Amino acid sequence: MSLSSAIAIAQSAFSTTAQQTATVSKNVANASNADYSRRMAMLGTTAGGAQIVSIYRAQNEALFKQNLASISQSSAQSSLLADLEILKSALGGNDYETAPSTYLSAFRNSLQTLASTPGNSTLAATVVADATDLANSISNTSAAVQDLRLGADKQIAEAVDNLNALLARFEIANNAVKSATAAGTDTTAALDDRDKLLKQISELVGISTVTRANNDTVIYTTGGTVLFETLARQVSFTPTSAYGATTTGNAILVDGVPISAGSGADTTAQGKLASLLQLRDDIAPTFQSQLDEMARGLVELFQEGGSPGLFTWADGNVPAAGTIEAGMASSLIVNPLAKSNPFLLRDGGFNGVVSNADGASGYTDLLDGYIAAMDTDMTFDAATGLDGTSSIMEFAAASIGWFEQIRSAASAAAENKTALLARTEEALGNVTGVSIDEEMSLLLDLEQSYKASAKLISTVDAMMAALLEAVR
Amino acid sequence: MSLYGTMRTGVSGMNAQANRLSTVAENIANSSTVGYKRASTEFSSMILPSSSGSYNSGGVQTQVRYSIADQGATTYTSSASDLAISGGGFFIVEGANGQEYLTRAGAFVQDDQGNLVNAAGFTLMGYEYQAGVDPTVVVNGFDGLTKVNLASEGLTATGSTAGLMGANLPSGAANGDVFTTSLIVYDSQGNTRILDFNYEKLADNQWELEIIDRTSSTSLGTATLDFDADGVLTTSPATLTLNGGAISPIAGTGAVLNDIDIDFSKTTQLGTSFTPDGGKIDGNAPSKISGYQIDSDGVVYIKYANGELEPRYRIALANVQSPDKLVPQSGNVYSQGVDSGVIITGFAGSGSFGTILSGALESSNVDIADELTSMIESQRNYTANSKVFQTGSELLEVLVNLKR
Numbered sequence: 001m002s003l004s005s006a007i008a009i010a011q012s013a014f015s016t017t018a019q020q021t022a023t024v025s026k027n028v029a030n031a032s033n034a035d036y037s038r039r040m041a042m043l044g045t046t047a048g049g050a051q052i053v054s055i056y057r058a059q060n061e062a063l064f065k066q067n068l069a070s071i072s073q074s075s076a077q078s079s080l081l082a083d084l085e086i087l088k089s090a091l092g093g094n095d096y097e098t099a100p101s102t103y104l105s106a107f108r109n110s111l112q113t114l115a116s117t118p119g120n121s122t123l124a125a126t127v128v129a130d131a132t133d134l135a136n137s138i139s140n141t142s143a144a145v146q147d148l149r150l151g152a153d154k155q156i157a158e159a160v161d162n163l164n165a166l167l168a169r170f171e172i173a174n175n176a177v178k179s180a181t182a183a184g185t186d187t188t189a190a191l192d193d194r195d196k197l198l199k200q201i202s203e204l205v206g207i208s209t210v211t212r213a214n215n216d217t218v219i220y221t222t223g224g225t226v227l228f229e230t231l232a233r234q235v236s237f238t239p240t241s242a243y244g245a246t247t248t249g250n251a252i253l254v255d256g257v258p259i260s261a262g263s264g265a266d267t268t269a270q271g272k273l274a275s276l277l278q279l280r281d282d283i284a285p286t287f288q289s290q291l292d293e294m295a296r297g298l299v300e301l302f303q304e305g306g307s308p309g310l311f312t313w314a315d316g317n318v319p320a321a322g323t324i325e326a327g328m329a330s331s332l333i334v335n336p337l338a339k340s341n342p343f344l345l346r347d348g349g350f351n352g353v354v355s356n357a358d359g360a361s362g363y364t365d366l367l368d369g370y371i372a373a374m375d376t377d378m379t380f381d382a383a384t385g386l387d388g389t390s391s392i393m394e395f396a397a398a399s400i401g402w403f404e405q406i407r408s409a410a411s412a413a414a415e416n417k418t419a420l421l422a423r424t425e426e427a428l429g430n431v432t433g434v435s436i437d438e439e440m441s442l443l444l445d446l447e448q449s450y451k452a453s454a455k456l457i458s459t460v461d462a463m464m465a466a467l468l469e470a471v472r
Numbered sequence: 473m474s475l476y477g478t479m480r481t482g483v484s485g486m487n488a489q490a491n492r493l494s495t496v497a498e499n500i501a502n503s504s505t506v507g508y509k510r511a512s513t514e515f516s517s518m519i520l521p522s523s524s525g526s527y528n529s530g531g532v533q534t535q536v537r538y539s540i541a542d543q544g545a546t547t548y549t550s551s552a553s554d555l556a557i558s559g560g561g562f563f564i565v566e567g568a569n570g571q572e573y574l575t576r577a578g579a580f581v582q583d584d585q586g587n588l589v590n591a592a593g594f595t596l597m598g599y600e601y602q603a604g605v606d607p608t609v610v611v612n613g614f615d616g617l618t619k620v621n622l623a624s625e626g627l628t629a630t631g632s633t634a635g636l637m638g639a640n641l642p643s644g645a646a647n648g649d650v651f652t653t654s655l656i657v658y659d660s661q662g663n664t665r666i667l668d669f670n671y672e673k674l675a676d677n678q679w680e681l682e683i684i685d686r687t688s689s690t691s692l693g694t695a696t697l698d699f700d701a702d703g704v705l706t707t708s709p710a711t712l713t714l715n716g717g718a719i720s721p722i723a724g725t726g727a728v729l730n731d732i733d734i735d736f737s738k739t740t741q742l743g744t745s746f747t748p749d750g751g752k753i754d755g756n757a758p759s760k761i762s763g764y765q766i767d768s769d770g771v772v773y774i775k776y777a778n779g780e781l782e783p784r785y786r787i788a789l790a791n792v793q794s795p796d797k798l799v800p801q802s803g804n805v806y807s808q809g810v811d812s813g814v815i816i817t818g819f820a821g822s823g824s825f826g827t828i829l830s831g832a833l834e835s836s837n838v839d840i841a842d843e844l845t846s847m848i849e850s851q852r853n854y855t856a857n858s859k860v861f862q863t864g865s866e867l868l869e870v871l872v873n874l875k876r
Contacts, residue, residue, distance in 0.1 A: 210748070
């Protein structure tokens with residue numbers, strides 16, 4: 001050891017302290033950046049004795065993977081809930097005021113009123129008006145359900161475009177990480193960028209990652225299909241421009257393999273795409289089939305002589321009992337004849353089969369029959385997911401009950417999954433996040449060590465000066 | 473005659489101290505020269521034969537020594553081509569005259585040709601890699617050395633020849649279930665091809681792996697994977713050679729796909745979902761040169777934009793038996809001297825050679841404080857010697873004055 005090396009060491013201490021301070025300031029600057037992982041400047045010495053600073057990045061692989069899974073689940077559940085809420089508001093909000101079941105009971109009530117005073121033409125017109133409201137409600141709800149499917153389809157198309165763009169960006173970020181790792185340079189910024197993209201991708205689709213040599217990452221979907229390996233794999237989807245009850249949406253293909261839809265109200269879907277598929281291909285079609293069965297039930301109940309009576313639809317026939325007639329709900333209308341002559345309901349005669357031939361004003365046989373039939377069990381298709389044998393009143397109520405059960409379960413699950421996400425984010429943040437207090441105390445340490453180095457230099461300088469003084 | 477002898481002895485002493493001062497001056501002047509090794513002076517006495525009655529004063533002989541083997545402190549820089557040796561050995565450099573020298577001054581920068589030239593104008597020498605094979609050293613000479621050149625060459629690509637792919641196959645799958653994953657491989661011109669790996673369950677504990685080129689839907693090979701009751705692969709050998717020639721080149725490229733050995737020994741069959749392990753494949757797509765990197769063994773890698781490293785040169789080091797006896801030349805270089813022993817060449821990290829630090833420089837091993845103390849010491853000694861001379865001269869004057 002010599003004075004010259006003492007001064008050289010003190011100088012290198014300046015540069016290392018400066019680098020450490022730069023790291024601290026970077027941490028402080030990014031304290032509120034959720035995608036930033038704390039950097040730690042670690043000191044070390046090499047074989048040559050020189051001091052070096054290596055920058056480490058706080059990370060926890062297990063927590064990060066858990067966080068990705070939580071993001072996927074939470075994103076899937078909240079996307080599902082948002083769409084169910086849209087349908088709920090189409091059905092009238094909290095009390096389902098505009099749901100078919102509400103109009104159905106209103107219609108039945110006015111039918112009963114008419115039955116007590118069958119000669120009242122105002123009451124007869126009211127029944128027809130209520131029937132029109134009911135038919136409109138069923139066809140409007142059917143339109144709303146198909147709109148929801150179309151909306152889901154559009155969201156899928158958008159999300160797939162977004163996913164492809166994210167994967168393309170991931171390729172750039174992954175190459176940056178690989179190249180920085182290979183060259184031994186600072187990888188921290190590239191890793192931050194890559195992790196941020198992984199979080200964004202996991203919002204759209206559930207993923208698992210594998211890290212290969214050189215920090216090269218491969219992304220799989222939770223089903224094991226390759227999303228990214230060296231190059232991004234194509235995620236393809238063809239949107240459908242219009243939806244009817246019989247329309248089947250296209251599958252989302254990842255690397256040629258279709259993504260499977262989630263199932264259940266507390267959805268198994270990971271990522272928005274799977275939950276949108278679930279809504280488009282499972283929940284909405286089931287609800288549609290219930291509406292179709294309601295429409296078919298009404299046409300069947302009010303038929304006259306084998307042909308539709310008060311309620312009719314595009315096809316104009318009475319379909320076979322107990323089988324879904326897909327798309328029937330959308331074209332359900334009240335027979336136009338009933339509007340010009342409301343008493344057709346009391347007397348019959350939509351199809352020429354007149355029951356009250358002499359037009360007796362007290363005739364209630366038909367009306368009583370309708371009212372009784374509305375409370376009598378009939379057969380519904382089991383594919384609706386509801387009780388196959390029930391009265392139409394019960395069926396309509398059960399349909400709303402089914403929907404509300406799904407919605408409330410989805411809502412409860414969304415709360416749980418959001419809470420889980422918040423917990424994992426917090427846990428990850430505790431490991432990788434910046435704590436300003438900690439950084440500040442570190443800064444104080446650095447300040448002291450900087451001052452000590454400066455003191456060293458001034459001392460060595462004084463010693464040199466003493467020596468130079470001696471030379472005359 | 474002893475008075476004259478005394479004066480000559482004083483002169484020889486002054487000379488010796490002047491020499492010492494010269495080395496101090498040179499050391500101080502070069503205290504910041506990278507790779508400079510301090511010079512020091514050692515004195516040896518010259519004693520003349522004397523009889524018992526008279527003393528014949530002799531003189532002092534100066535020998536200059538260089539602390540060449542004494543390592544200077546390493547300081548870090550921001551340039552990857554600044555090199556320092558931690559341990560023994562010297563860089564082999566070539567002067568403008570085509571002559572090879574040894575040096576520790578590693579402040580190399582690229583010149584207009586891409587050669588690495590240090591501050592004194594000497595070019596760094598090394599051995600070139602041929603087809604990625606570690607070069608052989610000529611131990612006792614400088615033959616085979618070439619200038620280390622970092623001039624950016626064009627794009628390069630390497631075709632894939634070997635890889636591995638592991639996956640867990642779900643043991644609960646039904647017969648006929650197919651699971652698919654894929655891997656990118658490179659043909660001889662660096663075009664990418666996607667290979668689909670289809671795992672189809674044939675029977676309990678038995679799967680078939682078929683590898684298909686996605687573009688042409690051509691099957692490149694199949695293997696039957698058998699598992700024991702614990703889900704461990706029993707198929708042996710667990711490799712599959714893909715017939716690369718079976719795929720026609722991508723239209724208009726003329727590039728061929730090599731035969732690729734796929735190692736599937738890491739495949740398992742356990743009761744969980746289908747989980748591929750990421751796989752691995754050699755080869756790389758065409759990529760631009762983005763820089764270079766020098767490792768501790770002196771291998772100079774060309775770094776491609778995609779992160780691949782390709783070894784291009786290996787920096788040669790040389791050493792002699794007695795490094796302190798090397799002959800210093802201008803520009804911090806040394807040549808072999810009579811007493812140094814013969815030059816032996818080799819690579820960093822082997823034998824008596826140290827390791828190479830990239831982005832670091834070896835500081836001069838001069839310590840100013842040492843030099844200043846030597847300076848004071850020699851100043852005093854010089855004065856004392858001059859007093860001897862002065863005294864001799866005065867005594868002579870007395871003698872001369874006796875004669876009138």
